[in-house]
Amino acid sequence: MRTSLALDNRISDQPPVVVIVDDDPLIRGAMDSLFRSVGMETRCHGSALDALAGALPDAVCCFVVDVRMPQVGGFEFHSRLAERDPDVPIVFVTGHGDIPMTVKAMKAGAVDFLAKPFRDQDLLDAVNVALERSRETRAAKRVTAEARARYDSLTPREREVMAGVTRGLLNKQVAGELGLAEITVKLHRSSLMKKLGVRTVPDLVRLAESLGASAHES
Secondary structure, eight states, X not given: OOOSSOOOOOSOSSOXXXXXXXXXXXXXXXXXXXXXXXXXEEEEESSHHHHHHSOOOSSSEEEEEESOOSSSOHHHHHHHHHHHOTTOOEEEEXXXXXXXXXXXXXHTTOSEEEXXXXXXHHHHHHHHHHXXXXXXXXXXXXXXXXXXXXXXXXXXXXHHHHHXXXXXXXXXXXXXXXXXXXXXXXXXXXXXXXXXXOOSHHHHHHHHHHHTOOTTOO
């Protein structure tokens, strides 16, 4: 399998990883060569069980999975994989595709469903989309983790003030609920916003929503 168009590898400094799960050694080898020829790392598995026994790549990644395999098929594999990480993107391939199978695959959250024999470029395009989805998901998780770390640095009182502010209460209303002086609430509010790296109340509200922080958390 050859291609003249290199896969966009600007997703991260670390090469993206494509995990190939196909019981046909010829097809598995051909896909392995294709992806490596455009600068990607690969992991190859001849069965779903073998793939499930391995650790997920700690990098931008996607899976290319054959639908029909002995013991555990592609759809069941996808279901088991989703229990470990529901955000890992999958491209399904099959030599026996039909419309109902395609619909099932897409409803299961597949990025694409390709019938064998497929063109190299079609496979690369599908994988490129999957890797972009992985990149965006990892970036969002990283931002959330950083926000959670900043939130965890707040004092219990700052969290109480934040809960009141994100409920839309004025400083004096927060002060009344917490039994504090209004100036004390203002100081806590200024401190917590600095720690969280936000400047406006709308930004604070969006941050709280992204973290799932309870309005009554103490």
